[in-house]
Amino acid sequence: NAGVMQNPRHLVRRRGQEARLRCSPMKGHSHVYWYRQLPEEGLKFMVYLQKENIIDESGMPKERFSAEFPKEGPSILRIQQVVRGDSAAYFCASSPTDSYGYTFGSGTRLTVV
Amino acid sequence: DAKTTQPNSMESNEEEPVHLPCNHSTISGTDYIHWYRQLPSQGPEYVIHGLTSNVNNRMASLAIAEDRKSSTLILHRATLRDAAVYYCILSGNAGGTSYGKLTFGQGTILTVHP
Numbered sequence A: 001n002a003g004v005m006q007n008p009r010h011l012v013r014r015r016g017q018e019a020r021l022r023c024s025p026m027k028g029h030s031h032v033y034w035y036r037q038l039p040e041e042g043l044k045f046m047v048y049l050q051k052e053n054i055i056d057e058s059g060m061p062k063e064r065f066s067a068e069f070p071k072e073g074p075s076i077l078r079i080q081q082v083v084r085g086d087s088a089a090y091f092c093a094s095s096p097t098d099s100y101g102y103t104f105g106s107g108t109r110l111t112v113v
Numbered sequence B: 001d002a003k004t005t006q007p008n009s010m011e012s013n014e015e016e017p018v019h020l021p022c023n024h025s026t027i028s029g030t031d032y033i034h035w036y037r038q039l040p041s042q043g044p045e046y047v048i049h050g051l052t053s054n055v056n057n058r059m060a061s062l063a064i065a066e067d068r069k070s071s072t073l074i075l076h077r078a079t080l081r082d083a084a085v086y087y088c089i090l091s092g093n094a095g096g097t098s099y100g101k102l103t104f105g106q107g108t109i110l111t112v113h114p
Helices: none
Strands: A006-008 A010-013 A019-024 A033-038 A043-050 A053-056 A067-068 A074-079 A088-095 A109-113 B007-015 B018-023 B030-038 B044-052 B060-066 B070-075 B084-091 B108-113
Touching: A006 A088, A010 A019, A010 A074, A019 A088, A019 A109, A033 A074, A043 A067, A043 A074, A074 A088, A088 B060, B007 B018, B018 B030, B018 B084, B018 B108, B030 B060, B044 B060
Parallel strands: A010 A109, B007 B108
Antiparallel strands: A006 A019, A019 A074, A033 A043, A033 A088, A043 A053, A067 A074, A088 A109, B018 B070, B030 B044, B030 B084, B060 B070, B084 B108
């Protein structure tokens, strides 16, 4: 039973480029969450999605960031026109319900140069 | 969101028990208590969770106070691999927030000495 798969593990982008981070939840999990961890800081919630629906995006920056979880395929976190301040580790988690059982992936470490 | 308070750091010796405290005085009746840990350069790892009763699993035990305003994560025999940041987190519908959202604090940095 594979865990939460995130790819790529490391991503380098130049300022102004787009970053696309992928997350495949555990089998049977229909709830997906994205978190961001800036250097030397704690994890911050970004967005909570179910299949084809955004449930809570209260932690998403208002501009340049978007997330989706289509009916088929992985969840995607998209960052347009990246800036140096976007450099962070982005973690995805999935769960079978909305109350517990969250499993995290190993993260994608984004570096903006 | 209901908040938790944890000590910044704790130390233990290998093969000794470790008791990691967490205060959550504003917990609501529907909040679950979760514990996660994060090893360096890795994603958070689920440790244990509970609602009202004490819980045991292969990794740890969770002791929940009768009034639910505090809890303690117990590692029965610490190993070097247990050195990590331990987060105590509440999730639930307190104040109308989404169930599916974990609010991480700064956690407790656990150092295990050989």
